[in-house]
Amino acid sequence: MDLDLGQVHAFVLAADELHFGRAAGRLALSQQALSKRIARLESLLGVRLLERGGQGVRLTEEGGRFLEPARLALAAGDAATAAVAHRDRPLRVDVWGHLFAPMRTLAQVAGTALEPGHGRDLPAVAAALLHGGIDAGFGRVHPPLPSGLTHRLVRLEPVDTVLSRDHPLATATELRPDQLRDSVLWAPAALDRLDFLHRFADRFGVTARAEGTNLGLAHFLTGLTADPRRFTLLPADLPLPKSAGLRSIPLTRPSPLYAWSLLWRSETAHPALDRLITSCAAQARRSRWLEHDPSRDWLPDPS
Incomplete structure (x- = not known):
């Protein structure tokens, strides 16, 4: 046939x-x-x-x-x-989790010619990989994944809570995640599509949630200040606009970590992929990106 x-x-x-x-x-x-x-x-x-x-x-x-x-x-x-x-064409890599700025990490390991794109979310990037539209993806991987795909953890990145200067907890120098349970989690999309934020809310008892539309970081932060009870989670070293009226406060006991992974088809022929995987591993060793202490850090259960 x-x-x-x-x-x-x-x-x-x-x-x-x-x-x-x-x-x-x-x-x-x-x-x-x-x-x-x-x-x-x-x-x-x-x-x-x-x-x-x-x-x-x-x-x-x-x-x-x-x-x-x-x-x-x-x-x-x-x-x-x-x-x-196509051995000479750039490696096509889609990123997702845009508010968490995946290109900040990918730019540090890109030792080969890349053609970056912006996938909508993990399911869309996985589908693009499986039908050959891209060579690799970079973002937070969580189950279930379709068969035929492989991923490797690249970085565990601490996240802070970001909230308005009018928030009742805005004067704190650090916070425990459970201190946010009476606040409102502000999300850039439906929470059932945002695995990390969804797991955080469930784990630490945050029941009040508000959802917006992902139109970029500036729009998202404007929505954050619309209600002084709102908070969100963003990478600890992500620069915030000075005029936004926001505070970034470290989370401790435990410190949430956002997991970045490289995702690709199990069977792929692009010669630059091995170089990218090797570069990710080398940068992770140099920068100690994969250090994790379960007694002080929180990662969502992988299941």
């Missing part, structure tokens, strides 16, 4: 989006053209992969079984092409 990878790609995107319009847009195709590609693939396989109806698009049982092998087939095709045609 000769699989057409263009048809397989159309199916994988439709399965990821569960929406023909969005999937067609990612391929720069009409919905009709996308539907025809998937129909030809289904005809070749002799099974229905996707159900289309009034409730939208959903995977059939056969489609669910086909999805992960289909991703691997696309990755193998990308690797074969890269091995002979």
Whole structure:
């Protein structure tokens, strides 16, 4: 059976989006053209992969079984092409967790030509890796991860609490995380999409939460000052605008750590990836990025 990878790609995107319009847009195709590609693939396989109806698009049982092998087939095709045609192009790396400024870390380890991009979140970057749109990702990794991906911890970075100068705790020189339980956690998106902040709130009993829209750090900090009870978490050495009316206060007993990881396909052929992985490990040793004392630091449970 000769699989057409263009048809397989159309199916994988439709399965990821569960929406023909969005999937067609990612391929720069009409919905009709996308539907025809998937129909030809289904005809070749002799099974229905996707159900289309009034409730939208959903995977059939056969489609669910086909999805992960289909991703691997696309990755193998990308690797074969890269091995002979793209060895001189920059390594394409998407970052996510933008308010936590991932480029501050990545810039310190980039000893090779990089083409950085900005993914929406971990699921979007994982999907881009699996269909070959990028070579690697850099941000906070948390389960569940799709099969076919590998990650390596690069840095454990302390975070401070950032709050308005009008906040009741603003005069403190340091705070314990549980002292924030009566404050309002300010998040740049729906908290169920922000694993670190979500875990922090649950662990330290912060029940009051407010969510905004991620339009960049300046907009986010403006929202922080809209209510003097709000606080958020940001890297300890992230510069804050002097005119923002904010304070950054260290958290201790325990100190929360934000975990940065490099993420890539288990099977990849870009020659610069090994150099980036080696550079990350060397910088981590020099800067002691991976030091962690469970008696004084807090990391979310990996499960």
